Amino acid sequence: MSVHDKHEIAKRSILDNARPLIGARGFSTVGIAQILVAARIPKGSFYHYFDSKERFGEELLSLYITDYLTTLENLFSNSQQNGYEKICVYLKFWQNTHIDGKVGDKCLIVKLAAEMADLSETMREIMQHGTAKVIERLADVIQNGQQDGSITKELPAAILAATLYQTWLGATLMLKITKHTQPFDVAWQTSTLLLKGFPELP
Template identity: 35%
Template sequence: MNSKTQDTRQHILHVGYELIVNKGFTAVGLSQLLKSADVPKGSFYHYFKSKEQFGEALIEEYVHNYMSRIHPVLNQNDVSGYDCLLDYFSRWLNVENGVCNANKCLIVKLSAEVSDLSDSMRVSLAKGAELIIGALASTIQRGIEDGSIDEMNSSMVARQLYQQWLGASLLNKLMQDQTNLELCLLTTQQRLRSNS
């Protein structure tokens, strides 16, 4: 793809993300997306065969960017694995920063909505979740090795923590307050240092 072509595709994905993270996938019609992105229908279909394929590309782009943003958070030099994890999870509470927060997470937004509508989008979301769980497991393992996290099964605990944070994020959206995310941060601290 030449740079103009890549720029147009990226522009559609960027505008689509902003619309979908606020309204949901099914609530955003193709005409609204085209109007907001200021591109003709032919341009959309040049890059994406369908809205579903656009959804897959959007999820893959989101996960790629998300992993790029969280890598430096989970792999800080001269910082314990425990402190890296607390930094990461604390960012879920920060509504203003778009790095990890619950209100801007496509996985939180789309998991329940599209899992029954599109198998290919469900698979893209599941792959993204697995990448995130893997990154958390690596940081937990690092914390075990540096002594900042209790001895535990890093893969299992990473999965449990991610499930817990997704659930708290959904309750955050439902209740419109941070209480469940704050409680989640406290239980995360306790889970990682249960022997302390």
Template identity: 45%
Template sequence: MKKPANEMREHILDVARALMTHKGYTAVGLNEVLSTAGVPKGSFYHYFKSKEEFGQALLNEYFDEYLARIAPILDQEASGAESLLRYFQYWIETQHDDSVGNKCLVVKLGAEVCDLSEVMRQVLERGTTRIVDLIADSIERGISDGSVATSDSIALAESLYQLWLGASLMAKVKRSTRPFESALAMTKSLLG
């Protein structure tokens, strides 16, 4: 039975995300995506004009899904600091092993695609800004409830996000969770 158009498009994106989370953007060719998805090549071009447009769609969908997943963690009845610590604990749980499911595409594809495509870089910039804004909202809540000591929520949110991106990269390099442990200790210190 043939899948409806939007389901087929989602299926292609889901298959590609799993492949690219493991191998990277340039290492995965369209033939591999289509063969794994069980989709003829002509069908791909029905949904996407190019691999670049496909990459944009993949990243946009990733950010929408990721933000929907983390918003409830950051927007809780708990204090701002507690919500942030829960978010970063979630980060550790989803990024510490080799499972593909919830891996961060910013860490995996960021440097690679920013050098290849300006439009994909812009998608990454908009998506990461949305994440930083959510973190900043929790910091603002923490300032209000007294659980976070800072006067600049955006600067702290950017610093925390960059810290955790770096920790994710170093965890891959070292094949260890120690970078996450260090990032968590620094996060607690920065939150005050």
């Protein structure tokens, strides 16, 4: 194994071990010393792997988004499911992650968006690019669902995908405020209406 490979493996380990800490406490309130403890690396080693704490944050978000997109592909990999069923699997994954999941599994975008968007332009751009790719992938699945007849064609796939993502993003923030699952119940009902179409009034 090359020196470069060992360096990258060590860097990945730091990012993976620090993710739950950042996910629980946020970025600004966590110091480098706490990151070192979480990653179990010697004091003073941080700058061997990252130029700055902000650079660490950028790489943490980039890695999180890459992993998240890989998870999406795994969730959508069942060729026996129609478009609607695949979207429901994704929404169920989102719900379970924030209700039953470990702290480190929870969405870093939800945790860091409000905190970092005004503090770091680079981190904001990473989050913007990442969420755009997630919405684009959702739109692909929705479009396939519209073609197989399992999802209504009342809204264009791109708009429906963005609406669903933003609905669940907002519901997750409300979950933090209310400490209750009711926002997810509303998000699920809204999503069903958006995907299947609103019933016609008599």
